[in-house]
Amino acid sequence: MTDHDLLLRMSELVLVASLIELLWLLTRRRAGPSGLVPNLLAGLSLALALRLGLGGAGVIWVGACLVSAGISHLFDLRARWRRPVVSLPLRRQQT
Secondary structure, X not given: OOHHHHHHHHHHXXXXXXXXXXXXXXXXXXXOOOOHHHHHHHHHHHHHXXXXXXXXXXXXXXXXXXXXXXXHHHHHHHHHHHOOOOOOOOOOOOO
């Protein structure tokens, strides 16, 4: 097995694991934070762009995956921007 074939198989493994995680999150609504799905979709799109690029797909397909990753990332950022930040109370230092 060449390095190129190994990279193809590794990217396919990442895609399968991410798809399983996405399907699990979509079937169980309260399984994780609400902003996790756009983040996972962005990662899936990037992994698919990698797989397509390694597999010799055209620039249009790789570019479409990268655009999809960017849009998913924007949705993720928008969800995080609207979500209030919860911080732990500061502990007083003892001198």
